[in-house]
Amino acid sequence: MNTPAARTILALGSNLGESRSTLSDAVAALARHPQMTLVDVSPVARTRPVGGPEQPDYLNLVAAFDTTLDPHALLDHCHDVENRHHRKREVRWGPRTLDVDIITYGTERVDDPDLTIPHPRAAERAFVLQPWAWMDPGAVLDGIPVAELAARAADLPGLERFEGE
Template sequence: MKTTTAVLALGANLDDRWAALQGAIDALDQDPAIDINSISSLYETDPVGGPEQPVYFNAILSLDTSLSAHELLAAAHEIENSWHRTREVRWGARTLDIDLITFGALIYSDDILTVPHPRAHEREFVLVPWLEIDPDAKLPGRGSVAGLSASSPSGAVRRVGQQLIIKLEP
């Protein structure tokens, strides 16, 4: 079965942030079409844009999947919905946010999906944890994640701890 490597960004800033991120990882890990490769440490980040809101917990994970990009995004939205995610305020606070950052080397956009994520290159809460799990990472159409991270503002991303988020063992 053909698989594609994808990178997902996880974030939460309402309720039990850690439980939401761990719950998302658990749900992804239980999907037979998904094999999680690596998970970053947990990071705390200040909100970017939008209304005043609490700080976020963020993490990045890499996975292999036999799902299409649209199917993976739909699975991510189902997990968000199970954590009562609402989409009423653009860049508003959320119980859980799962963004599809890359899907292999695919560069694609339609009304539902854009990969790579259109703002990934300017978001430290994506770039810093991604470099932790893959120092040689490349963002399709943008280049080296290390280079992108070096050119972005610093200080807004703080590592909370290592291995606070774990993959379930079989």
């Protein structure tokens, strides 16, 4: 019996190394899994860091995938892609070569020590919401339009489309 695919929204960010190519490579690596189908990718946003130590600006994007991986297997796949891009988990909210967060997984809710879906802070973060709204102007998160949430987000000032290579 085939498991129906769930639409998942993943947020990717990078502020160390060649961030633009890292994001492109990471989307491609996520899509190479046989149980992942890339549906769409947002434009890239340049954003100021939120929380954590002094650090460079981030490049962020959001990607939509259809997947038959269960949420925990998807988390494992995201961590594997992060690790292949030399992700180090040393400082909370610190600089990173790559961060991949699961924002939503269909309509499922997960709340356990390893994984919370929808992502618990996604509704407050313009660096997730604005690229998502650019990609899918009709998107909703917990019944609220993503574009509306983005407009209210404290970190929206300073967020801009990244036009670089």
